[in-house]
Amino acid sequence: xxxxxxxxxxxxxxxxxxxxxxxxxxxxxxxxxxxxxxxxxxxxxxxxxxxxxxxxxxxxxxxxxxxxxxxxxxxxxxxxxxxxxxxxxxxxxxxxxxxxxxxxxxxxxxxxxxxxxxxxxxxxxxxxxxxxxxxxxxxxxxxxxxxxxxxxxxxxxxxxxxxxxxxxxxxxxxxxxxxxxxxxxxxxxxxxxxxxxxxxxxxxxxxxxxxxxxxxxxxxxxxxxxxxxxxxxxxxxxxxxxxxxxxxxxxxxxxxxxxxxxx
Numbered sequence: 110x111x112x113x114x115x116x117x118x119x120x121x122x123x124x125x126x127x128x129x130x131x132x133x134x135x136x137x138x139x140x141x142x143x144x145x146x147x148x149x150x151x152x153x154x155x156x157x158x159x160x161x162x163x164x165x166x167x168x169x170x171x172x173x174x175x176x177x178x179x180x181x182x183x184x185x186x187x188x189x190x191x192x193x194x195x196x197x198x199x200x201x202x203x204x205x206x207x208x209x210x211x212x213x214x215x216x217x218x219x220x221x222x223x224x225x226x227x228x229x230x231x232x233x234x235x236x237x238x239x240x241x242x243x244x245x246x247x248x249x250x251x252x253x254x255x256x257x258x259x260x261x262x263x264x265x266x267x268x269x270x271x272x273x274x275x276x277x278x279x280x281x282x283x284x285x286x287x288x289x290x291x292x293x294x295x296x297x298x299x300x301x302x303x304x305x306x307x308x309x310x311x312x313x314x315x316x317x318x319x320x321x322x323x324x325x326x327x328x329x330x331x332x333x334x335x336x337x338x339x340x341x342x343x344x345x346x347x348x349x350x351x352x353x354x355x356x357x358x359x360x361x362x363x364x365x366x367x368x369x370x371x372x
Contacts, residue, residue: 114353115141117204122249124181125212126150127157129311130263133342134209137350139165139172147173147198153180173197181212182237189248206253208246211263213238215313216277218321225276238281243288259300262289264363266305273323286363293361300360304349307366310339340366
């Protein structure tokens with residue numbers, strides 16, 4: 110891996126950039142990009158994307174920002190190829206090509222695993238949380254076949270620890286994380302990190318509290334919110350920035366917000 114990460118002319122593609130962690134990453138990463146950088150934001154909400162674009166431009170006016178409203182659960186290779194073929198950066202060279210896989214969903218937390226018997230529900234969930242990730246990664250690597258290519262996969266403790274009522278989320282995160290571990294093994298020249306941002310205070314937590322069936326799991330989220338021990342978007346964004354600055358991880362590894370930074 111290159112010793113330097115920030116301050117370079119960067120191409121950054123970030124999914125789920127209309128709110129929450131994705132917005133935090135977009136704005137704070139952009140502050141550290143070099144002149145001539147391009148940021149491409151994907152999400153469903155056009156108003157949310159527009160707001161993020163405005164915040165990014167305020168943070169660093171030297172970054173060119175493009176947005177695409179797209180349902181990633183229904184997107185395919187042809188969609189990603191069209192998006193990545195944009196005239197604004199066609200033919201340009203970059204010092205760093207950064208792909209941030211942040212988009213995802215919890216799935217039906219009102220079901221226990223013994224009731225998760227609907228193949229169509231599984232297909233909908235995995236289309237958004239796994240299939241689009243592998244397709245977009247493949248097209249990104251075809252677009253940028255060489256150079257410093259970094260991929261950040263936003264994962265979760267749920268990828269390695271089971272939580273009641275969160276079967277869809279646990280399975281999706283585990284599969285997604287393993288995909289990137291295999292990708293790193295097959296391609297040692299890539300720079301890949303599975304980043305677990307901790308329990309971040311976003312709309313996802315509110316949705317879980319209202320939806321989740323298992324009372325023990327629900328109580329843990331309610332307790333973190335009431336005791337104000339949830340991680341803020343700003344805190345988790347700074348942690349991943351510090352991690353990338355350190356360059357102290359092995360490609361393909363997972364790193365949790367609560368882990369000490371590599372020395």
